[in-house]
Amino acid sequence: MDGVLEALRAAADPTRLRILGLLEFGELTVSELVSILSQSQPRVSRHLKILVDAGLLDRFREGSWVFHRLSLGEKGARARALVALIPPDDPLRGHDAERLKDIQNQRARAAEDYFAKYAPEWDRLRQLDVDEEAVAAAVRDMLPLTKQQKLLDLGTGTGRMLQVLGPDVGEALGLDSSHEMLSVARSNVTQWGLDNCQLRQADILALPLVYGTFDAVVLHQVLHFLDRPWTAIGEAAHALAPGGRLLIVDLGPHDVEELRENHAHRRLGFADEEIQDWLEAQGLKVETIKHLPGTLGVSIWLARRIGVTAFENEHHRMTLGASQ
Ligand SMILES: C[S@@+](CC[C@H](N)C(=O)[O-])C[C@H]1O[C@@H](n2cnc3c(N)ncnc32)[C@H](O)[C@@H]1O
The missing domain is CATH 3.40.50.150 (Vaccinia Virus protein VP39)
Known part of the structure; x- marks a missing residue:
């Protein structure tokens, strides 16, 4: 029961619930989350820390980028269960999913441009x-x-x-x-x-x-x-x-x-x-x-x-x- 209460406490904030919802789609960097949520980096980092401390998220550094993703195992399953409670037609969830798609499309286009440019070489x-x-x-x-x-x-x-x-x-x-x-x-x-x-x-x-x-x-x-x-x-x-x-x-x-x-x-x-x-x-x-x-x-x-x-x-x- 303690674990459930800890997960509920950590997620009991609109931004933190949005972060869990976004990470359900896959791992994201802090700057991607900042851009989607339109909030300052210190603020987003504070929310992320609370979720990481509660075991709902895993954080990993790769070079200068820091990624977050829903953790595996029981704690990650709790995070997924909370996200599943958000109504699919929730306007904020829709907004976040669209912003995420934009970011993914921009990145896919940059990679396509790269491969188009370097194909002959x-x-x-x-x-x-x-x-x-x-x-x-x-x-x-x-x-x-x-x-x-x-x-x-x-x-x-x-x-x-x-x-x-x-x-x-x-x-x-x-x-x-x-x-x-x-x-x-x-x-x-x-x-x-x-x-x-x-x-x-x-x-x-x-x-x-x-x-x-x-x-x-x-x-x-x-x-x-x-x-x-x-x-x-x-x-x-x-x-x-x-x-x-x-x-x-x-x-x-x-x-x-x-x-x-x-x-x-x-x-x-x-x-x-x-x-x-x-x-x-x-x-x-x-x-x-x-x-x-x-x-x-x-x-x-x-x-x-x-x-x-x-x-x-x-x-x-x-x-x-x-x-x-
Ligand atoms: C580094 S190249 C490797 C090509 C080849 N396998 C090799 O080893 O030389 C990566 C290739 O993946 C392709 N690629 C990247 N994302 C893709 C996607 N979503 N669908 C299809 N191809 C993709 C790129 O266009 C590029 O040609």
Whole structure:
């Protein structure tokens, strides 16, 4: 009972309830919250501290940015239960959701501009901080494929993963939102003689695919650009056939703030635990993790779809609800 009272006391303020409501959509920086709530930074920080002290929020620093998110476990569940009590048509909740969408759209546009600008140079840029051949060898080793299998490359960019894994599979599909990146990928794929590989423009946070059809899905150096990396993992999980494998290649935790300022990175790499939590929440079992040293360390996580994904669970629940 004490825990419930502590949560109620901490949330008993309009701004703090709005903050909980906003963080239900995902992790946000202090300056994003300041901008959405139109309140001074010291004020917002004071509210955040109360919520963190009560265990409703987790706070983590990455370089010069401080993120907050709803905590996991029992205390986070209390925060979610409180947010669920806010009527969906509450005007302030509507206002906050719209402001958040604006901020996310602005960031997505900045990242799109970045990729449009650097598409012709991407094959060269990718090699600057990372030993590409070592990554390719590890990827092939961790994800053996056959000509009977279908591969999906999410955020394919200029098609690097199609080059590395395309020759091993029957069919491969590369998706990307950037028209400019896809143009380079198309000419690369032709040059590599990979006529089993197709490219399509799509948002990997809302896949337009029939679910459960791919034997392997790859997310290579994509997650650190995203606001909601866990959503991309969820979409990847839905795209996998039962028993299919998801391979994520991304940077390990680092403090090269410049990548955020000049290269559209949102997150400064990922710790194993964070990726593992997101994978497990989607019904994927982590099978292997590999760390490759370098100027920026690269981590590779391989997970298998073992059961129903979170999406299928939800869908099943809704279907049951509808038939009652
Ligand atoms: C750093 S590049 C990596 C490309 C490629 N996987 C590689 O390793 O060379 C990230 C790619 O993700 C794409 N991307 C970012 N957000 C996306 C989204 N929501 N939907 C589809 N593609 C996205 C970008 O357009 C960009 O081509």
